[in-house]
Each structure stands twice: as structure tokens, then as C-alpha cells.
Amino acid sequence: MGCLLDCEPGLSCELVKNYITPVNTCPSNYVGVILDEPSSTPYIGYVSDISRFVWNFLAEKTSISKENATSVCSQDCNNEGKACIRAETDGKGVCVVSTTRYVPAYSTRLKFESGSWIVLPPNNSDPMGLLDAVWTESNWNTIGLRVYTVQNASFDNVVLLGSIAITVLAYLAIVITRAFLTKALKRD
Template sequence: MITISVFTDSQTSGILLEDFDTSFINKVYHTNINSSSIVAAASLVARTLYILASDNKDFSASALSAIYVNVSLVEELLGCLLACEPGLSCGLVKHYVSPVNTCPSHYVGVIVGEPSSTPYPAYVGDVPRFVWNFLADKTSLPSKNASSACPHNCSNTGEICIRVEADGKGVCVVSTTRYVPAYSTRLNFESETWKVLPQNTSDPMGLMDPVWSESNWNSIQLRVYSVQNATYDHLILLLGILVTVLAYLAIVMVRTFISKALKRD
């Protein structure tokens, strides 16, 4: 795990690249993620898309201000997806899926099985399953057959089944949201079956596979230099001046003593 830490002292310019094998503790980690910043960014993007998609270029302030982001929903999503408390046990997640774990995993996996428009849930993590159901619901239109239960009766064009994990029945909605897994390029369709090609012996690290994303770096070495404060530097300067003056006086005294000794001889 690689993290970048920014020094909290404003007088220190720079960042520190850190490497941890298992875990780490940093009191300022994740402090840059807050709901107000996300809400402001989301509102800006939404209003920009509205302006770009509209033929009318004369926009009033009231029309743009009517486009706003649900702050409470953003805060709830942050608690569900970025922390273990409440984590995936929150009500919002359980409304769509039945999570296996409480702590959300942010690892992006790679599916090497047979491609399918409806992937087997065991091959898909809790977070991707929730995000897919959530986006499909928020961007959907009601199905013409409101009483239809899925997955068997979602037969109309553009219909997909969501929330099937939550109640065992699900609901059919019209949405363009699709789950597109990342398949390895070593997956090959041959003789009416999907096969994973053997790994190339000349490429033991799998660098030729664009989907390969595991961190396998060499050991990172870091050299740290300590910088003294101004008081210490001033003290060293004064001591240097004092040593120089004492050395000069010692040289003068020695020369005087030698001159007197030579005159006596």
C-alpha cells in the first residue's frame, strides 16, 4: 500500500511517499474527503452538464440554483463506502444488496471467468454490486409493467432487474446503466467456450496484460535529511566567530612569544 502524506507544518514544503505492507496510522489521513467539497463539485458538474445539454443559452440564476445535490445522501454514501462504521451495514446499501462484509473493499478485481450480461454475484464485490444497483435506480424510469417481478419478467426493451438481493424479488426498471466488468485480455473464445490463455513465459510479471494492476514494486528506499532551526544555526555561527577570534589571538601571542625568544638569542 502506497500513501502520500503532506506535512502539517505550513513552513515545510514537500510531500512524503510512504510504503506499508499491512497497515498504518495517520491522524490526517482521509481528512481531504468531506461532504461539502463533494457537494460543491457535484453541483458544479451537474450545472455544467445542464448548460451544455440545453439549447437555450440564456440561463437565469434561479434555474441553475434549482439544480442542487442532496447533502444528506452524500454524507450517507461517505459513511457507507469509506468507513467500516456503519460501512456496508448501513440502510442505504441493504436497500439494494445483501453485503457479505461490513467494511467496504476498494480493490478493483479482474474477472477471468466467462463474460455474461448478468454476472454471477459471487464474482462481483459488495461495492460494485451496490453502485450498479444504486445508479440504475437513480437514473431509471418506471417500468410499463409496474407489477412485474424480476429477473424473469424484465422482458421489455431497456429493462433491467435491481434490488433482487434485498427482497428476493427485485423490481424491473428502464435504465441505461450497465455493469461492464474488466476482463483480462488473456480471455479467449474458442470452440464455443471461453478459455483463459496460459501466461506467457517471457512475461512472468504479466506486464503485457493491460488489466493487470497489482502493485509489485521493488523495495522503496527513502533518505531523510534533518534541517536545523534558525536558533541552532545562529549558535553555530557565533561559536565559529568565537573560535576564529580565539585562534587569531593565539596566533598573535605565539608569534610575539617566538619573536621575543629569537631576540634573546
């Protein structure tokens, strides 16, 4: 769990390095945004380190051990339910018989057509289409953080007492000024 949650050791731990070559050593728990068209073999630059590691790890752990099931694979092992794992670490990878597949999730209201994404209108006849919300997010160049300090409770008490004192003094000033003006205007 330390490999997937903490920056120390992070994705530089041996377990992760056995399956993938991580881009970053500190794991990102941000889901991200798909940049390209859907495909069964996504471009490595668009799939996070954690997703690639989990896919490789699960494909190995759920693989069926058969004779000659594990062999060096080229880029593609899709025949006979095989998957190519550990291809990033040594460039060759290993074919295993596993049902684990990487399938990206897309909204049913998105359609990739002519090189761009199109948002389809809600379909009243499809109950799932009505419930499937399409959301988007900002394309942030930099993510920042603001930290605010919390003052001491005694400071809050001083501000409260000061405010009460100012209110009482303002009331007294109004009463005294009103009395003075009333007295001065009655003499004339």
C-alpha cells in the same frame, strides 16, 4: 460516502441494505481478479459488494418513470431496456426502465476459449492492441502488514556522534601503531 469508504457503518448502513445483501460489512476498495468466463450476468460471488450496490443504485436513480415500468421481476428484465434491481434483498426485485448495465472490463488481448483464458500476442495493425497491456498479480492466500517504528531524532544524533568517535579513535590507533612499529623496526 461513509457506507462505501469506512467500516463504520460500512455496508451495513440502510442505504446499501435497501439494494443488496452485502457479503462483508467492511467495504473493500480492492478491485479484485475475475475468476470465471465473461458474461452479461456475472455470478454474484465474483462481483464485489460495492460494484453490485453502485449498479443497483445507479439503475434506480437513472430509471425512467413510466406507468407500469416498476413491477416485480423474476431473474430477468432484459426486454425493453429494463433492469432488475433490489433482487438480492427480497428475492423478487423490481423491474425498472434504465440504460444502466453491468459490463465487466476485459483486456482486448484476453480471449476465453475452451474453458480457459488465453493471452493473445500484440497485434501490430491494431493501435489499441499495442497499447493494451495485460497484467497479472499474485494469488495471495493471506495479506499481511509490517509496521516499522521510527526512532527518535536524538537516537540518530547519538549514532552519528558515536560513529565519528569510533572513526577518530580508529585513525589514532592506526597512527600510534604505525609510529610504534616504525620505531621498533629501526632499532633492529
